[in-house]
Amino acid sequence: MVSDYKEILSDSAKGMKRSAIRELLKLTQKPEIISFAGGLPAKESFPLEQLQEICAEVIATDGAAACQYGSTEGVPELLEILAQRYRDQGLSYVTKENITIITSSQQGLDTVGKIFLNRGDKYICELPSYLGALGAFNSYGGVGVGIPQDEQGMSAVELEKTLAEMKAKGEKPKFIYLIPDFQNPAGMTMPEARRIEILNIAKKYEIMVVEDSPYRELRFSGKPQRMLYDLDNGEGNVITLGTFSKIFMPGFRMGWVLAHPMVIDNFVKAKQSTDLCTSAFLQKITVKFFQKNYFDANVKKIVDMYRSKLEAMLGAFEKYMPEGVTWTRPEGGLFLFLTLPEGYDAEELFQIAIEKNVAFVLGTVFFVNGGGKNTMRINFSYMSEEMNIEGVKRLADAIKELYARKK
Amino acid sequence: MVSDYKEILSDSAKGMKRSAIRELLKLTQKPEIISFAGGLPAKESFPLEQLQEICAEVIATDGAAACQYGSTEGVPELLEILAQRYRDQGLSYVTKENITIITSSQQGLDTVGKIFLNRGDKYICELPSYLGALGAFNSYGGVGVGIPQDEQGMSAVELEKTLAEMKAKGEKPKFIYLIPDFQNPAGMTMPEARRIEILNIAKKYEIMVVEDSPYRELRFSGKPQRMLYDLDNGEGNVITLGTFSKIFMPGFRMGWVLAHPMVIDNFVKAKQSTDLCTSAFLQKITVKFFQKNYFDANVKKIVDMYRSKLEAMLGAFEKYMPEGVTWTRPEGGLFLFLTLPEGYDAEELFQIAIEKNVAFVLGTVFFVNGGGKNTMRINFSYMSEEMNIEGVKRLADAIKELYARKK
Structure with a gap:
C-alpha cells in the first residue's frame, strides 16, 4: 500500500463518512430488534407473481434487447409512459424530451451535485432534510444552508430573508432542495400556497429548485397539492x-428526472460517464407492468397497506406515549417525526431503546446546522402493524426511562 | 429558466461533452450501416433460456429479498463467489472484504475519479486509452498524462521518465490507469515482464495502479498473463x-472492484451517495448462474464465438486492405486497432465510410494528447461473421478512395 494513501484521497473522499442510516441499519438487523430506522418498503408490497409472469414475457419477446446496452436517456417506451402520466395529470407540455431514466433517485441527487456544485458552492435545504441528498451534495463540496420549517414545510419568510442576506454579501446558492410531499424526515406536506411562494422567491432570485418527490404517489388522505x-x-x-x-x-434501482431539455442534456452527459445507462432489462419489465395495468393496481395496494400501518401506529402513539412527546401526522409517505421535550437527547434515548430492542434514526443527522437533538425519524412502512404497535410500546417505555433518568 | 443557467453549472458539467462513441452509435444505428463503432457483445451471446429458468427460481425462492434494498457492498453470496474464483486462480489472500459490487465498471471508473481526484490532479494513462475512463476522470477535473505504447502496451521506459520529470517538478500523479488485457482500443496484451516493470515503477514512486480488466476472461489464444x-x-x-x-x-449493469479493504471502504462510502446499492435482483440472478454452472459454460461459448469472428475479420483484412494499412492481432477482447499510413486522416475516412455504410470509432478520441489522427478502433464482437467480412470490404473500398483523393 502506498504510504500516503489517506493523503492522496480527494477532498470529496476525505469528507465522506459512512451513511449514518446505512450503518445504523446494520446495527438494527438483529432479529429481536424492531427497527423504525430504515426507509424500506414492506416486503408484502412486492408484486412477485406478476413479476414472474412479466419477466418470462420480456425474456421471451424482447430478451436480446433487454440484455444489451441501452441508450443513456432510457428505454423510449418508458420515457413515453412517464411523460403521458404527467400529461394525464394536466402537465400538457411534458414530452419524453423532459425525462431521463436514472439508476435510483439517489443517482439523481448525486448528478444534481455533479452538474451544479463546485467545492464551496452553497445550496439551500430544509431543516431537517434528507440525509442521502445532503451526503450527495456534500460529496461535491456543496455547503448546505438550512432554512427552518414550520408545519407547512420550508418557511418562505426565512428563505427570502436568507437569500436577501446572501445577495447582500454577493452570494448566490446554486439551488433550493425541497421534498414537498410527505417530507423526509419530517413527514409534512407543503400546501400549494407555500409552494407558489417558494417558487416565486426562487424565480425572483433566479435560483433553480430541485423537487425531490419519492413519495408523491403514496398519499393516504387529503388532497394532492x-x-x-x-x-x-x-x-x-x-x-x-x-x-x-x-x-x-x-x-x-430505478428513478427518473423531469426537467427542461437543457437540464436533461446535462444529466445525460453526466450519466454517460457515471454508469452509461440504466438496466434495459429492468426498464423493460417496468414498461410491461404499466402496459398490463399492474402498476397502478399495485400502488393502490401499497397505499392501502401503509395507510393502515400508519393509523395503527398513530393509535399506539396516542395510547402509549408519555406527556411531552409530539409527532407529525403525515398524509402519506413512509415516515413520521417524533420530538422529545426540549432538553432531552435522542442519542441518549437511542441507547436505552436498543436495550429494549427498538431502533429509530436520530433526527439530528438530517439537520445541516447540527440541530434537532431531541428529534427522531420513525418509519412505519416496513414492519407489520403488530410490530409497529409493539415497537411504539417499547419506544414509549424507553422514553419513560429517559424521563426518569433526567429527574 | 434562470437566465444564467449555463454559468451556474459546475466546472465538471461545463467540461462535459456527450460521449463521442455514444453519439456515434446513434449515427450508426441505421439498419444499412455495418457498425464496427460500439463495444457491444453479440446478441447471440446472451443465455436467454437459462435466464428464463433462473429468473423464475429467484423470484419463487428469494423474491422479496431480491426486490428490496440490498447492502452497499453487494449480495454476500456474489462477493464470496468472486473471491473464491480469485482464490482458485492462485490469489489465495483474496476474501470478500477485498470485493465490492458496482453498477457497471463505468461506475467503478467514476468512483476512482471521485475518491482520488481533485480538480487539476494528474493521472497517468496509455496513449491511446479507454475513452469512458478518460471521460470519468476528466469529469472530476483530472488531467491525463499520456504514456506512449509499444507492442507490449504502456512503455515502462517512458513511464519512468515521465514520473522522474514530474517528481523533479514536485508533481505526483494520483494513479496509473491501465488496461493490461486486450487493451481498449489498441487490442494488445501486456506481457507479465512489462507488468512487473510497471508495478515496480509504481511502487518506487508510491503511486496506485488502476487495472481495468473488462475483457480478461475473453482470451481466444495465447497464455494468460x-x-x-x-x-x-x-x-x-x-x-x-x-x-x-x-x-x-x-x-x-454490474461489475466489481477487487482492492485492499481500505480502498473498498472508500468505494463503499462513495457508493452510498451515488446509488446506495446495485440491484439485488440482478445480483441474485447472477449468483444462480454461477451456482448452476451456467456462467462459465456461457463464457466458453462467447470465447469460441468471438475467436471465430476475429479470425474471419483478420482474414478479410489480409484479403481486402490496401497497402500501408496496419492492424493489431489481439489474443482476446472485442477490438482491434487499425492504422492508416502517416499523414492520412481517419476523420476524413469516416465521411467516406459512412457513405459506403460502414462505421468505426476515430482513434483520436482515445488519445489524451490529441494524437492518433490516422487510427481507428474496430469492434468485431457485435456483427455476424458475414457482416464483419462485408464491413471490412466496404472499409477497404473507403480507404482506397481516401488514397485516391490524396494523390
Whole structure:
C-alpha cells in the first residue's frame, strides 16, 4: 500500500463518512430488534407473481434487447409512459424530451451535485432534510444552508430573508432542495400556497429548485397539492426527481428526472460517464407492468397497506406515549417525526431503546446546522402493524426511562 | 429558466461533452450501416433460456429479498463467489472484504475519479486509452498524462521518465490507469515482464495502479498473463475493476472492484451517495448462474464465438486492405486497432465510410494528447461473421478512395 494513501484521497473522499442510516441499519438487523430506522418498503408490497409472469414475457419477446446496452436517456417506451402520466395529470407540455431514466433517485441527487456544485458552492435545504441528498451534495463540496420549517414545510419568510442576506454579501446558492410531499424526515406536506411562494422567491432570485418527490404517489388522505414543476408550467426553473423504489421495487434501482431539455442534456452527459445507462432489462419489465395495468393496481395496494400501518401506529402513539412527546401526522409517505421535550437527547434515548430492542434514526443527522437533538425519524412502512404497535410500546417505555433518568 | 443557467453549472458539467462513441452509435444505428463503432457483445451471446429458468427460481425462492434494498457492498453470496474464483486462480489472500459490487465498471471508473481526484490532479494513462475512463476522470477535473505504447502496451521506459520529470517538478500523479488485457482500443496484451516493470515503477514512486480488466476472461489464444493485482500479492497497490458486461450481459449493469479493504471502504462510502446499492435482483440472478454452472459454460461459448469472428475479420483484412494499412492481432477482447499510413486522416475516412455504410470509432478520441489522427478502433464482437467480412470490404473500398483523393 502506498504510504500516503489517506493523503492522496480527494477532498470529496476525505469528507465522506459512512451513511449514518446505512450503518445504523446494520446495527438494527438483529432479529429481536424492531427497527423504525430504515426507509424500506414492506416486503408484502412486492408484486412477485406478476413479476414472474412479466419477466418470462420480456425474456421471451424482447430478451436480446433487454440484455444489451441501452441508450443513456432510457428505454423510449418508458420515457413515453412517464411523460403521458404527467400529461394525464394536466402537465400538457411534458414530452419524453423532459425525462431521463436514472439508476435510483439517489443517482439523481448525486448528478444534481455533479452538474451544479463546485467545492464551496452553497445550496439551500430544509431543516431537517434528507440525509442521502445532503451526503450527495456534500460529496461535491456543496455547503448546505438550512432554512427552518414550520408545519407547512420550508418557511418562505426565512428563505427570502436568507437569500436577501446572501445577495447582500454577493452570494448566490446554486439551488433550493425541497421534498414537498410527505417530507423526509419530517413527514409534512407543503400546501400549494407555500409552494407558489417558494417558487416565486426562487424565480425572483433566479435560483433553480430541485423537487425531490419519492413519495408523491403514496398519499393516504387529503388532497394532492400541485407539483412545483407543475406550478412552474414547465418553464425550466424546477428539476423533479422521481423513483420506482417506494411505489414498485427498490431492488430495481430505478428513478427518473423531469426537467427542461437543457437540464436533461446535462444529466445525460453526466450519466454517460457515471454508469452509461440504466438496466434495459429492468426498464423493460417496468414498461410491461404499466402496459398490463399492474402498476397502478399495485400502488393502490401499497397505499392501502401503509395507510393502515400508519393509523395503527398513530393509535399506539396516542395510547402509549408519555406527556411531552409530539409527532407529525403525515398524509402519506413512509415516515413520521417524533420530538422529545426540549432538553432531552435522542442519542441518549437511542441507547436505552436498543436495550429494549427498538431502533429509530436520530433526527439530528438530517439537520445541516447540527440541530434537532431531541428529534427522531420513525418509519412505519416496513414492519407489520403488530410490530409497529409493539415497537411504539417499547419506544414509549424507553422514553419513560429517559424521563426518569433526567429527574 | 434562470437566465444564467449555463454559468451556474459546475466546472465538471461545463467540461462535459456527450460521449463521442455514444453519439456515434446513434449515427450508426441505421439498419444499412455495418457498425464496427460500439463495444457491444453479440446478441447471440446472451443465455436467454437459462435466464428464463433462473429468473423464475429467484423470484419463487428469494423474491422479496431480491426486490428490496440490498447492502452497499453487494449480495454476500456474489462477493464470496468472486473471491473464491480469485482464490482458485492462485490469489489465495483474496476474501470478500477485498470485493465490492458496482453498477457497471463505468461506475467503478467514476468512483476512482471521485475518491482520488481533485480538480487539476494528474493521472497517468496509455496513449491511446479507454475513452469512458478518460471521460470519468476528466469529469472530476483530472488531467491525463499520456504514456506512449509499444507492442507490449504502456512503455515502462517512458513511464519512468515521465514520473522522474514530474517528481523533479514536485508533481505526483494520483494513479496509473491501465488496461493490461486486450487493451481498449489498441487490442494488445501486456506481457507479465512489462507488468512487473510497471508495478515496480509504481511502487518506487508510491503511486496506485488502476487495472481495468473488462475483457480478461475473453482470451481466444495465447497464455494468460498474471494480473497486476496478483503480481502485487494483494499488497494494496493495485485496484482492479471487473465487469459482467462482456462475459454475461451489459443489460445487468454490474461489475466489481477487487482492492485492499481500505480502498473498498472508500468505494463503499462513495457508493452510498451515488446509488446506495446495485440491484439485488440482478445480483441474485447472477449468483444462480454461477451456482448452476451456467456462467462459465456461457463464457466458453462467447470465447469460441468471438475467436471465430476475429479470425474471419483478420482474414478479410489480409484479403481486402490496401497497402500501408496496419492492424493489431489481439489474443482476446472485442477490438482491434487499425492504422492508416502517416499523414492520412481517419476523420476524413469516416465521411467516406459512412457513405459506403460502414462505421468505426476515430482513434483520436482515445488519445489524451490529441494524437492518433490516422487510427481507428474496430469492434468485431457485435456483427455476424458475414457482416464483419462485408464491413471490412466496404472499409477497404473507403480507404482506397481516401488514397485516391490524396494523390
